[in-house]
Amino acid sequence: MSPAAQGSIVLIITLLMLVSGIPVAFGLGAIALAFLVIYQGFDALHVAAETLWSGLDDFTLVAIPMFVMMGAAIGSSPAGKDLYEALERWLYRVPGGLVVSNLGACAIFAALTGSSPACCAAIGKMGIPEMRKRGYPDDVATGSICAGGTLGILIPPSLTFILYGIATETSIGRLFIAGIMPGLLLTTMFMAWSIFKIWRSGFRAHAPDFRYSWKQKFESIPKIAPFLFIIAGVMYALYGGIATPSEAAGVGAALCLILAIAIYRLWKPDQIWHILRDTMRESVMILTIIATAVLFGYMLTSLYLTQTLAQGIADLHANKWVLMLLINLFLLVCGFFIPPAAIILMTSPILLPIITAAGFDPVWFGVILTINMEIGLIHPPVGLNIYIVNAIAPDVPLAKVMWGTLPYVVCMMLAIVILCIFPEIATWLPNHLMGPGK
Template identity: 60%
Template sequence: MDPLTLGALVAVLTIAVLFSGISVAAGLLVVSAGFLIVFDGMSSLSLIPEIFFGKLDNFALLSIPMFIIMGAAIASTRAGADLYEALERWLTRIPGGLVVSNLGACALFAAMSGSSPATCAAIGKMGIPEMRKRGYPDGVAAGSIAAGGTLGILIPPSVTMIVYGIATETSIGRLFLAGVVPGLMLVGLFMVWSLWSTWRSGQASVLSAGSYSWRERMEILPRVLPFVAIIIGVLYAMYGGIATPSETAAVGALLCLLIAVVIYKLWDPRAIWVILRDSTKESVMILFIIAAAGVFSYMLSSLFITQAIAEWIGTLDVNRWVLMGTINVFLIIAGFFLPPVAVILMAAPILLPIITTAGFDPIWFAVVLTINMEIGLISPPVGLNLYVINGIAPDISLRTILVGSLPFVACMVVAIVLLCLFPGLATWLPDLVMGVAI
């Protein structure tokens, strides 16, 4: 069978298997084993265990459970509430400043926790009722939290960036740095839209709260600054050449656990056990997907599907930006149905040779891909953040939440367009800090 036809068959069957409700990792293994047996014979199955465990034999993978523990420790405390309250106290005199403080809290908490649902829950539980009480439209209140929660997969340290780096064998340090400027740009776009929407509603003049004294502003900072200091310290150690990403992640996880115990009095061993248990479950899930995706990639390469697709793309007489537009549409649609980690691991083996052949920077593309995944997090039918917000504020209809999140989807599309027009937004900081990649 022609490799391109075979590739189309693999794509159709993979989608069908995943839609059956089976887990992503198990689905990839079933599809891979099936095609290897049919086209390479039963003997090919003997290679699957070696490939599966070989994909996990990577020191960089240690950073994944460590960053997850780091985020779980933060999410288990009142850090989100304190972060929200601190920003509210400092920005409350600004007309419409509450929505800005919520987005800022989402950005910082998402960067610390790395979890989109945890961010929505932690900030939304306080932010949404407070914004509604002060007269903000329901769509702005719900949509801003749903969108703000997605920032965790872009702003470092990001688990999805680690997964992309492992899948494509690119520098995790560069990927983290590449997400900084686009992440801040996206936060800015979210804030601009929220403030304009608030002003358009004609209520901006009444949406500022009473003032706080300087004492009240300063007394909340000691509960928040230690977490922010850990994030800065982790990034400094990584980029200052002091330690590897895995080592800095381990130290960061330990410090976050200590802060949770010391500052937030998380003395109960059962609470710490819950943190470690849930972190282990999530880590195993991600590592299982990574290993299964390695088998899936081997199957694609063994049957010459990846090579044939890359060669076919190279012979197409189309503008490379048309090609990139097509890839973006594919990523957005995939993100509607699958989690970011699964999309990255499934798509990277196919897309990497295509984008490099077309002359695109893999580091730049990682940022574009991640923003596409953010769109999926606030878009139906899966749109996990939409359902988290609906659970927090059940009296806000899912339709209202969806309509409120659509302008933020438009902000993400604008961010992708800006990155295409100005690739340096993603590549400037990595090149500045780590030198120009050869």
């Protein structure tokens, strides 16, 4: 059987597995083992354990449970509520100021957790009821939180960048820095649309004579200061050359845990256990996916499927921007059905030689891929953020939540176009701070 026919069979079975609801890690592992046995015999199983081990034998992976712990510690505290209230006091005069406050809180919270679902849940639990209570349209209230939550995988530290860096052997430090300006760009675009939408509708959340005093505004600053301190500590340790990403993640986890205990009095054993339990659960899930994805990639390479696909695309002799359009469409469709971690670990090793041969920067492509993953997070049928928001506001019809996310999906697509026209938005800062990439 030709590699093309084998690849088609693998693709169909893998897609069926992913949409069936089987845990991704177990599904990938089972498919990899089955095809190795079918095409290479039982002797191929001798390398399975070694391949699984090699997939996890990387010091960089230590960063994953540490960043997960950051999110768990902050998510278990009233940090999202304090951050939200502080921003609301400063931005209440802006049209749609409450939406802007929520998006700003999402951006800052994203830099603390690196997790989209954690960001969406933490800010949404406070922001959505408050916006609806003040009369904001349901589609704006829910759609903005869905979109703001996606910033958790773009603004560093980002688990998505860690996975992409591991899968493609790209510098995680460069990826983190590359995500800063696109993250700010996307946050600004979300805010601009929200302000325009509220301004056009003529809606005002407060009475014209309502105002917070300067005393009330400055009273809120101490609530934001710890967040800024943690972000500054992690960024300084990482970009100041003091620590590797794994070590910086350890610093961030320690600071977040200390903050939760000291400021929010999360010192009871059951509260600490809750943080550790959530950290272990999510970390094991991600690390198991990584190990089985490495085995899946080994199977693809052993059967020459990866090489055949790359050669087939190269033989098209298509314009590199046509190629990038096809890749984006492919990632967009994958994001509708497959979780981001699985997409990155399965497709990055295949796409890397293709995009480098076309002359694209792997760091820049990591940002493009991540924005595609963001779109998948607010688009059904996977659309994890949609279901998180629907759980927060169950009386809002799911269809209305989806329609509310649509303008923000358009913003993300526009951001991809802008990054294609001006790739320096992603590449300038890492090149400036760390020197030109190899």
